[in-house]
Amino acid sequence: xxxxxxxxxxxxxxxxxxxxxxxxxxxxxxxxxxxxxxxxxxxxxxxxxxxxxxxxxxxxxxxxxxxxxxxxxxxx
Numbered sequence: 001x002x003x004x005x006x007x008x009x010x011x012x013x014x015x016x017x018x019x020x021x022x023x024x025x026x027x028x029x030x031x032x033x034x035x036x037x038x039x040x041x042x043x044x045x046x047x048x049x050x051x052x053x054x055x056x057x058x059x060x061x062x063x064x065x066x067x068x069x070x071x072x073x074x075x076x
Contacts, residue, residue, distance in 0.1 A: 004035075 008016070020030035 015026055016030065020027045023030055025032075025033070
């Protein structure tokens with residue numbers, strides 16, 4: 001498995017260590033989970049429905065051909 005390295009401020013490192021301990025994970029496993037969650041996230045569940053409401057679950061809109069354009073009168 002590839003390894004990634006990064007540098008963070010000391011205060012951030014301590015916070016990460018505390019969060020990893022709370023989660024019962026090593027720092028490496030905790031960070032790997034955060035990265036995986038962020039990279040694989042995609043759109044959150046229900047995102048489209050929150051944007052488009054009931055239209056999100058419908059099939060794509062089908063349009064009928066409009067036919068020939070009307071003749072328009074010219075405005076002066």
